[in-house]
Amino acid sequence: MTTYSQDMLIGELSRLSEHKPGVMQALQRTQELLGYVPDTALDVVADVCNVSRAEVYGVLTFYSDFRRNAPADVIVKVCVAESCQSVGSRELVDDLHREGFDVHTGTVRDGIACEQTFCLGNCALSPAAMINGKPLGRATAASILAAAKAAK
Numbered sequence: 339m340t341t342y343s344q345d346m347l348i349g350e351l352s353r354l355s356e357h358k359p360g361v362m363q364a365l366q367r368t369q370e371l372l373g374y375v376p377d378t379a380l381d382v383v384a385d386v387c388n389v390s391r392a393e394v395y396g397v398l399t400f401y402s403d404f405r406r407n408a409p410a411d412v413i414v415k416v417c418v419a420e421s422c423q424s425v426g427s428r429e430l431v432d433d434l435h436r437e438g439f440d441v442h443t444g445t446v447r448d449g450i451a452c453e454q455t456f457c458l459g460n461c462a463l464s465p466a467a468m469i470n471g472k473p474l475g476r477a478t479a480a481s482i483l484a485a486a487k488a489a490k
């Protein structure tokens with residue numbers, strides 16, 4: 339869910355407030371509900387947890403598992419660990435970059451997010467990728483983008 343009303347979020351987090359939620363719990367619940375933690379939710383979390391907005395921001399930006407932007411429709415993970423590097427993942431990353439996807443920064447384009455990861459457990463089929471949780475072996479930029487477009 340990527341659209342929400344502030345009232346809905348306040349209502350959901352207020353249920354947590356009966357149990358005096360920590361900032362972490364409130365941020366996790368926000369991400370469960372919305373798929374990410376928008377900046378507009380920071381004040382709501384701060385109010386519910388009775389802490390400053392700065393404190394909420396600090397926790398949000400410290401943990402990389404929190405997303406600050408709406409997730410893409412398709413998540414592509416490209417392995418950049420040793421086995422995949424030994425058979426061309428660096429060239430694969432360069433090819434994706436030429437297509438407009440920087441896996442190091444997690445570019446989102448046309449509803450597709452490309453992110454780097456470190457070993458997908460599919461080393462035998464390096465270079466490996468994963469598209470919305472589905473493994474893709476012997477990956478090329480073309481095969482990744484074709485699979486990503488098919489997954490939309």
Ligand code: FES
Nearest residue numbers: 417419422458461
């Ligand atoms: S190193 Fe790439 S899948 Fe294991």
